[in-house]
Amino acid sequence: MTYFLTADGGTESLRARVYDLSGVCLGSAAVAYETKFSAGARAEQDPEDWWQAFITAARQAIETARVDPSAVEAITLATTSCTVVALDREGRALRPAIIWMDVRASAEAEAVLATRDGALISNGGARGPVSAEWMIPKALWIARNEPEVFENAFTICEYQDFMTLRLTGERAASLNNVTLRWHYQTDRGGWPSTLVEALGLDALLEKWPQRIVPPGGVIANLSAKAAGELGLSTGVKVVQGGADALIGMIGLGVAHPGQLALITGSSHLQFGVTESAVHAPGIWGTYRDCVYPNRYIVEGGQTSTGSIIAWLGRLMNGTMDFDEMNRKAAALEPGCDGLLVQDHFQGNRTPYTDPLSRGAIVGLTLAHEPHHIFRAIMEGIGFGTRAILDAMATAGYRGTEITVGGGAGASDLWLQIHADTAGLPVCVPASRDAPSVGSAVLAAHGAGHFATIDDGIAAMVRPGKRIEPRTREMALYADIYQQYLALYPALKSVRGQEGRSI
Template identity: 40%
Template structure:
């Protein structure tokens, strides 16, 4: 049967539906979205993705925060700024995505995943209030603690990722920073309930739940990430913590660890409002920015190598081999994902050096203009080489004290040479790191690159030519953000596995092949780069005492002869609490025979060994004994850093020379002490031979405490510093508030003080503070 509708009804059927709602047809609306957040060194960035295609709806939105450098080598940030910036970036990303789509998208955002910088350490009290600023990843203050870790725990199974337990350990990492806090701020350390990372802090703010990240723990906490996934404490390095005297760290870290891609919780109401989302949004575990970036580059299978660029460079080789070498870090179990291992190389300062150079030397030029400038300069910069280790070195040589340099500058070089030399220096550093990985069996014929370097075709070509490897760039070059989107999509159930999500969301954009004519040039340049890097290290260490602190020389060395021997560990902790003003302990070892007074006999090698186990400070041993050469091996075995022998204990320069040679063989610094009655000229020959590292000028008679200083002896200090400025000179005896100014004016590098420091009514810290303030 046919039904005939009036014409006006037919028109209504066609006209009314579009007028009922302004919404687009249902098929044009996306079914779900995810939000990826990247907490970097200088800002937070956020981006909304379609998890079905890996397509960002808009460019990332960014919100900056402040990077504080209280003094050279230190770097801090305010965690409250992280949280504020996270909210600003996320709200803007959601708003822009809504504008792009033409409707409010916040209901469609099913999951959020955050990555952050690694080893940006946060301390919180019992109320989860942050204590001080975060000591961020690039901070190098914990270098002494790294030495202490290797000294007290070298060979520990938890250190297998450091050359099979032989080290070194980086000052960037979590453990040395916690040790620094305990040793330099013991009262603050006692008040700290939680020690965690930027990653953990942000997830706590998002959910109200404190969890650790297995990837962070595997890579920078000396943990077994796979064991932590199962909830087992066996993944924690409790033996290592016990060895270095910080066993209580177990009670300060998060109780639970969650793997990247796994669910933590949903957004709390306050966090949902802060981000512009809903409380139904899932929070999925992310991880360290670089290792989430590995996922975003698709580097999750053995044989793949990726390069994450930004303020620093990270070189990550996924591997099946557990082999470790001195030239790289790892392999790490359970990172970037459970069941995976990767080995790592790294450069501490790369993009940050370019940022520094542009800010200080090229403020009027864009990066594009600078690329054009550098393109006009030939490979090798006409003999100019930059060592870009401005914030120390990670691999293949771990050196937290490393500093940058330009070598080969002439009046013929211009701004273009300087800029290109930095770019080439970073590329050569990449070759150095990749070579270290290759030597350990973690090789790859191509390198997948993400980050800032991918925006410069010239810099990519330099990396390809220097490493003699194909460079692959993905379509969406911001790997950490895409990696976060991949993890969020898996956590939200859009994809069944990370492998499946990577196959759908990661796409190759372009490939840069090495230019054969340049490979040989960079190989030759690399030889010079390696030699120069090696040759400048001793000079850089000599400069260390000139930078920062109390102005360089005149640091205090407390003499343990005046300490309370029944409470020696407490006295040592007091010395450690004096910060940079105290770097060494002075230990007088007298046998009571050489000076013919049995009452002057003091402690021996066993005491030195016990002191060594309990402190990171350098130990100077002043030895007054018959036949001092007998004590060289015992003192070396005990852990002395410098052995100072008494000039008057020898029957001539030849026997003293033999003793100094033995001291050098044991790896200790060679010191000679001269009594008040001995003319300093007696040491002239040995000093000119360069076989004396330290001169200890006694300004009191040896072996007895609480004597008055003999100020005339300070002329010896001036004489040595005038003729031998590189020799470290210490003044030993009679130093107090009344004499410190004269001692400081003499040019002494180290000032030994015993009675004044240890007998001070206000304690050791107060005694040292008084000396420093008076001397300033």
């Protein structure tokens, strides 16, 4: 028997899983680690915690799976993206990692955008935004505010690359991460040299790992030291993964033009597959070779989605029964008796790229109850997704179906609302652990069991349910959607005064 070890390195914990060649998860274990928050929207982690979490979780997952460790053939990881680490020559962290949600580098993000460099074409057709979360703004912040750290750093890389270094001793970056958030472009000369030079950051080019490995490519075998810590053999291949949401596309089986992955949780991410480049205001991307060879990924995103449902739960002092709320909300007609929600509770990522936009509940009466608001929130989020799909369509990408991963897959009502508001079928695979399944597919491909990632998907990603849009509801939502679109310009003129947010 052949088995594959995966790790999903998230914001709060790392979960290791063991899969067989058919895509079945045989064992799983998670280990939490600490995030330290401080003023200025700062969030940091100790990279050593990631490594220790992986060792512990991996050993526990293999034990739970009851497999012979000698039968583990390959390892692939999916981790948070834009989690930046600075390392010395021995691979030791010079400072805590600046994790993805840390936005201290807002001024540096503005400086990156102000260059108007051609490498920014993937950011709204070079009109932005550039996020303080991304690699170059964070590296620029270190150079400006901690020059001794920047100068002494032999390697500046990401969570993914730190783990690769510990596993193999190799300084290698994932093509997935560098195309997604480092402005590397396989069809435009590679590294963003003129961009970093314009920022006075030329030295960064030498500090980045120079070896770039695509998802599914073999980086190296386990080093003797790593093998000993994990209880595995040095014959185990370490196969490249990438950013958790993008590797999740593979785990959802989203690989062909027209397919769109909807990654749900506190926020929504939309990733579509295209055969050609698409660059336009209101969308991010496209990123060539980011996940699949010779294919492009187009990106959209909603900042607040599941987090708005959580907000409603807090307002109800923890008394919200999710099952009951779904049941009552499902009995309502589209439009929730005149309620309309703008889903910009933490600003708008796409298609307006307006961090100062805010949420709104419009049409409230004394007759409305919590389940009306609950459904209206879901509908507003569905309309927000539809607005992103429309922006993509205007730019030249048209989705034919939506495949959902994450928390929204647990609510049949939410899935149906997404289908009805978008006018597209919604699919949910049998497993919603998309980053881990995607990592298992890559591990099997890198180990030589499948000639292509597509072949691995066909063998290891099992189908689940499919929800079709309903004709009557689609027609009702078409009218309400126009009212939703009218909210943004109307509310923009009356928004409250507050400082800039990211």
